[in-house]
Structure formats: C-alpha cells, structure tokens
Amino acid sequence: MAVAQEIRCSHCGAPVEFKPGELVATCKYCGFTTIIETGQAFTFEHSLILNQYDPTRIDEPIKDWMQSGFLKPADLARKSRIVEKDLVYLPFWVISVEAKSKYKGIFERIAPPIVKEDSIEKEYNWLVLAREATEFPTREYDVPLEGKVPYDFRKIEGFAKILNSEIEREEALDLAKQQIEAHHRFLLEKDVDRIIEISTEFNVKQEVYLHSPIWFVKYEYKGSVYQLIIDGATGTTLKGDIPSSKFSLL
Ligand SMILES: [Zn+2]
Numbered sequence: 001m002a003v004a005q006e007i008r009c010s011h012c013g014a015p016v017e018f019k020p021g022e023l024v025a026t027c028k029y030c031g032f033t034t035i036i037e038t039g040q041a042f043t044f045e046h047s048l049i050l051n052q053y054d055p056t057r058i059d060e061p062i063k064d065w066m067q068s069g070f071l072k073p074a075d076l077a078r079k080s081r082i083v084e085k086d087l088v089y090l091p092f093w094v095i096s097v098e099a100k101s102k103y104k105g106i107f108e109r110i111a112p113p114i115v116k117e118d119s120i121e122k123e124y125n126w127l128v129l130a131r132e133a134t135e136f137p138t139r140e141y142d143v144p145l146e147g148k149v150p151y152d153f154r155k156i157e158g159f160a161k162i163l164n165s166e167i168e169r170e171e172a173l174d175l176a177k178q179q180i181e182a183h184h185r186f187l188l189e190k191d192v193d194r195i196i197e198i199s200t201e202f203n204v205k206q207e208v209y210l211h212s213p214i215w216f217v218k219y220e221y222k223g224s225v226y227q228l229i230i231d232g233a234t235g236t237t238l239k240g241d242i243p244s245s246k247f248s249l250l
Contacts, residue, residue, distance in 0.1 A: 010034060010041055021132065024091070024165035024209065031153030033209070035168075044169060044209055046151040048089075049144060051213030051232035055085055055159070058215055061235035062228060072242050076221060083225065084218035087160040087232060089211040091130035093172035094143065096206040098123050101184040102199055105192025116192050120184050126176040130165035136214070136229065137239045143212060144233045151211060162211065169207055177202055214238075 006015045007025070011032035018025040018036055026033045026046075033042035053061070059082065066077035073079075100121045107114050125145055129138045149155070156162060167175070181200045188195060213232030218225050226241035 007034065007036060007039060010039065018164055021166045022164040023168050024130075026151070026153070026162060026164060026211075028153060028162070031151055033151070042209065044207055047148040047208050047210045048151045048155060049148050049210065049212040049233050050155060051087060051157065051160070053087075053215065053230075053232055053235065054157075055087075058085055058217070058230065058232075058235075061230055061237065062217060062219070064235075065228065065230075065237045065240055069242075073221075076243065080219045080221040082217060082219045084216075086216045087157060088214050088216055089156060089160060089162040090134065090136060090214050091163055091165040092138075092143065092210045092212060093128040093130055093165075093167065093169065093176070094145065094206075094208045094210050095126045095128065095173060095176040095204065096124070096208070097126060097176065097180070098203040098205070099177075099180045099184070100201050100203075101181065101188075102201075103184075103188060103192070103195060104197045105188060105195045107191065108193040113193075115196075118191070120187060122184075124180060126180060128167065128172045128175050128179075130167045130172065130209075131163060132166050134163070140238050141212075141231065143210070144231070147233055148208075148210065160213070165209065169209075173204065173207065 006017055009016045009027040009032050012030040014027060014029040016025050016027050023036055024042060025036055033046050035042055063077050100119055102119045104117045107116050127138055127143055129136055215230040215232050217228040221243050228237055229239040230237050
C-alpha cells in the first residue's frame with residue numbers, strides 16, 4: 001500500500017492527504033480544492049451531487065433490483081445476503097461541449113458505391129471518470145446534473161469515502177474529445193461503410209469537476225459474492241452482477 005503524502009490546505013491550513021497518482025485534492029475539513037502539483041487553489045467549478053440514501057434505505061433499491069427482471073433467480077432477494085455497502089464519492093469531469101464532425105465516407109451497400117460528405121453536430125455533457133483504475137460503467141451513468149450543488153463538505157456523510165482526481169482538467173478535456181470523436185465514428189457506421197476522413201471541431205462551454213455519490217454493494221448468494229453499483233442520487237442500479245440461473249432437469 002502506498003503511503004499518503006501531505007500538503008497544507010491553502011484555505012484553512014489543515015493537512016490535505018493525498019495518495020500517489022492523485023492530482024487534485026479536496027480538504028476534508030473545509031471542502032477547499034487544491035491542485036497538488038502547484039499547491040494552487042482549484043479555480044474551476046467544483047460540484048456535488050447529493051446522496052439520497054443511508055446504509056439502511058439503500059436496501060430498498062437493492063431489493064427492487066433483485067426482484068425485477070426475469071434473468072434473475074426467482075429466490076435471489078430471499079436467499080441473498082448483503083455483505084458490504086460502501087458509499088464512495090467518485091470524481092468526474094463533466095465537459096459541456098458542442099461537437100461538429102465533418103466527414104467524408106463511402107457508402108458501399110448499394111451499387112455503384114457513393115461518396116457521402118456531411119457532418120454530425122451534437123451537444124454533450126460528456127462525463128470523464130477522474131480515476132484510472134476504478135471499475136465504473138461511465139457510459140451507463142446518466143449523471144443527474146440538474147441536482148448538482150456547489151461542493152459542500154458538510155453534506156458528505158462521515159462514513160463515506162471521497163476519492164480525489166487522478167486526471168487533470170486538460171487531460172480530461174483531451175479524453176472527452178477522443179471519446180466523442182470515437183462515438184461519432186460509431187454513429188457514422190450506419191451512414192457510411194468506410195470513413196475516408198473525419199475532423200471534429202469542439203466548442204467547449206464549461207468544464208465542471210464533480211463528485212457523485214455511488215454505492216458499491218456486495219451480496220452473497222449461494223456461496224458466491226456479487227457486486228452491484230448503485231447511483232446514490234436516484235437509486236438506479238448502474239451495474240449488477242447476476243448469478244446465473246442453473247436449470248436442473250431432475
Ligand atoms: Zn481546508
């Protein structure tokens with residue numbers, strides 16, 4: 001386990017702990033956010049999505065998930081036992097951007113093939129997870145942005161864990177641009193069979209650093225442990241491991 005290093009919060013003077021690889025750290029005493037490399041204050045908007053569940057109430061969406069959907073074993077809710085429920089505030093960058101991809105491609109599904117030249121123009125609140133190794137289904141997560149408030153450390157539960165960002169703003173922006181262009185290439189697959197050229201222009205409107213409440217739940221069912229990832233703002237299951245139903249012929 002790597003040892004946590006320390007800097008001083010430039011707002012309240014308290015020690016701000018951070019781990020190797022983390023680039024942006026938030027003071028747990030006053031909520032002030034610092035860029036670790038420079039020790040400078042973070043000047044972009046830092047927001048928080050509020051958690052709506054406590055460790056007891058989170059059982060409701062867990063049970064609901066277990067009881068719904070026909071792919072699950074019928075006795076899943078009855079026979080499983082929750083063994084772990086951790087509330088983690090995950091860091092994200094939300095890049096609000098207009099993206100316009102001009103492209104030229106060949107449509108080969110008809111004879112003779114035709115060359116198509118057109119553009120895709122879309123607006124996004126593109127989400128970039130600010131952790132390198134965290135297993136999280138970012139593209140499944142429809143971040144409830146309308147519920148965001150300015151980051152407030154007093155609204156963070158004592159039992160919750162807060163993760164700092166391992167990705168700087170510029171890197172997040174680059175990642176968002178790459179991912180958006182890849183997404184546009186994907187969208188183009190229904191219009192052209194081969195892309196000859198594509199170039200994307202971005203008009204970045206806003207970049208927000210955001211902490212979102214995510215529940216990481218583990219449950220045990222018939223001797224194996226499975227994971228659920230639940231949005232703490234809405235109770236929606238973002239990812240859930242389902243035990244495979246074994247049908248017996250006997
Ligand atoms: Zn502080």
